[in-house]
Amino acid sequence: MDALLVFLLLLVPLLLWTSSTFVFYFKKCFYVAYMMILAAIAIPLSILKSGGRDIENMRVIRALVRHVKYFLGLRFDVSGLEHLQTEGPYVIISNHQSSLDVLGLMEVLPDRCTMVAKKELVYAGTVGIVCWLGGIVFINRKKTRDAKSVMADAAKTMLDDQIRLWVFPEGTRNQRGDLLPFKKGAFHLAVQAQAPIIPIVFSSYSNFYLRKEKQFNSGTITLKILPKIETKGMTSDDVADLSDKSYDLMRSVFLDISGSAPVTQSNGPSLHH
Numbered sequence: 554m555d556a557l558l559v560f561l562l563l564l565v566p567l568l569l570w571t572s573s574t575f576v577f578y579f580k581k582c583f584y585v586a587y588m589m590i591l592a593a594i595a596i597p598l599s600i601l602k603s604g605g606r607d608i609e610n611m612r613v614i615r616a617l618v619r620h621v622k623y624f625l626g627l628r629f630d631v632s633g634l635e636h637l638q639t640e641g642p643y644v645i646i647s648n649h650q651s652s653l654d655v656l657g658l659m660e661v662l663p664d665r666c667t668m669v670a671k672k673e674l675v676y677a678g679t680v681g682i683v684c685w686l687g688g689i690v691f692i693n694r695k696k697t698r699d700a701k702s703v704m705a706d707a708a709k710t711m712l713d714d715q716i717r718l719w720v721f722p723e724g725t726r727n728q729r730g731d732l733l734p735f736k737k738g739a740f741h742l743a744v745q746a747q748a749p750i751i752p753i754v755f756s757s758y759s760n761f762y763l764r765k766e767k768q769f770n771s772g773t774i775t776l777k778i779l780p781k782i783e784t785k786g787m788t789s790d791d792v793a794d795l796s797d798k799s800y801d802l803m804r805s806v807f808l809d810i811s812g813s814a815p816v817t818q819s820n821g822p823s824l825h826h
C-alpha cells in the first residue's frame with residue numbers, strides 16, 4: 554500500500570511536469586515549423602504580387618501571420634493604434650523579448666513598414682527568403698562601421714521611397730524582465746531622416762512564457778503604442794539625449810504594463826497581470 558502511495562505521489566507530479574514541458578517543446582516546434590510553411594506560401598504570393606524584393610510584400614506577410622496567435626493561445630491587447638496614423642516616414646522602436654515578437658509586430662504593422670534585422674536571419678530557410686522579399690534591412694552587428702553605413706543608406710531610402718522602419722534598439726533578444734540599454738542606430742536613423750520616432754512597448758512575456766522553466770502557457774500581451782517623438786531640427790548632438798529620453802519613457806511603460814518591478818528570470822514567474 555505504502556509503495557503504491559509513494560509511487561502515485563511521484564507519478565502525478567512527474568506526469569504534470571512532463572506534460573507542461575511537452576507543451577513547451579510542442580508549441581515551440583509548431584511555431585517554427587508553421588512559420589516556415591507560411592513563409593513557403595508567402596514566397597510565390599510575394600513574387601506574383603511585386604516580382605521580387607519589395608516593401609509591399611509586407612502586406613502578404615502580415616495577412617498570413619495574423620492568425621498564428623490563436624494556435625499558441627496568445628491574445629494581444631493593443632492601445633494607441635491612432636499614433637501610427639501619421640503621414641510619411643517614421644521609425645518605430647520596440648523592446649525585443651523573443652521571436653514571438655513577430656506576432657505582435659504583424660498585429661499592428663502599418664503599411665509601407667519593414668524592419669532592421671541581423672543578417673543571419675536571411676539564412677533562416679523560407680523565413681529568411683521572406684524577410685529578404687519583404688525588404689528587411691540586414692545589418693552585420695559584428696561590423697559596426699558597415700552597420701552604420703547600411704543604416705545611413707536606409708535613412709535616405711526612407712525619404713526617397715516614403716517607408717517606415719521598425720528597429721529593436723536593444724539590438725538583441727532579452728527576457729530579463731527589464732530593457733537592455735539602447736544602441737544608437739535607430740535614433741541616428743530618425744535624426745538623419747528628420748522623421749519622428751514612435752515607441753511601441755510589449756509587456757513582459759514572463760507571465761506565460763518561461764524559457765528556463767520550460768513553460769509556454771496561454772496569455773495576453775499588452776501592446777502599447779506611444780505618441781510620436783518629433784526629431785525635426787535635431788542633429789547628431791541630440792542623439793544621446795533622444796535615446797535616453799526614449800529609454801526612460803519605454804522602461805517606465807514596460808514596468809507599468811508588465812505589472813511588476815524588474816525581476817531576473819531566475820526569480821521565477823513573479824510577473825502577473
Ligand SMILES: CCCCCC/C=C\CCCCCCCCCC(=O)SCCNC(=O)CCNC(=O)[C@H](O)C(C)(C)COP(=O)(O)OP(=O)(O)OC[C@H]1O[C@@H](n2cnc3c(N)ncnc32)[C@H](O)[C@@H]1OP(=O)(O)O
Pocket residue numbers: 588589591592593595613614615617618649655668669670671674680683684687692693694697700701702704705720721722723724725726735736737738739741742792793
Ligand atoms: C508569412 C511567413 C512568415 C514569415 C515569418 C516572418 C517573416 C517576416 C517577418 C520579419 C520579422 C523580422 C523581425 C526582425 C527581428 C529581428 C530583430 C533583430 O535582428 S535585432 C538585431 C539587429 N538589430 C539591431 O542591432 C538594432 C539596430 N542596431 C543599431 O542600431 C546599432 O546602433 C548599430 C548596429 C548600428 C551599431 O551598434 P554598436 O556599435 O554596438 O552600438 P552603438 O553603441 O549604438 O554605437 C556605437 C557608436 O556609434 C554611433 N552610431 C551608431 N549608429 C550610427 C549612425 N547610424 N551614424 C552615426 N553614428 C552612429 C553611436 O552614437 C555610438 O557613438 P557614441 O559616441 O558612443 O554615441
Ligand SMILES: CCCCCCCC/C=C\CCCCCCCC(=O)OC[C@@H](O)COP(=O)(O)O
Pocket residue numbers: 584585586588589649651652653655671673674676677678680724725726
Ligand atoms: C539565424 C538562424 C535561424 C534558424 C531558424 C529560425 C527559424 C525561425 C522560424 C520561425 C520564427 C519566425 C520569426 C522569425 C523572426 C525572428 C527574428 C528574431 O527574433 O531574430 C533574433 C534577433 O532578433 C536577435 O537575435 P540574438 O538573440 O541577438 O541572436
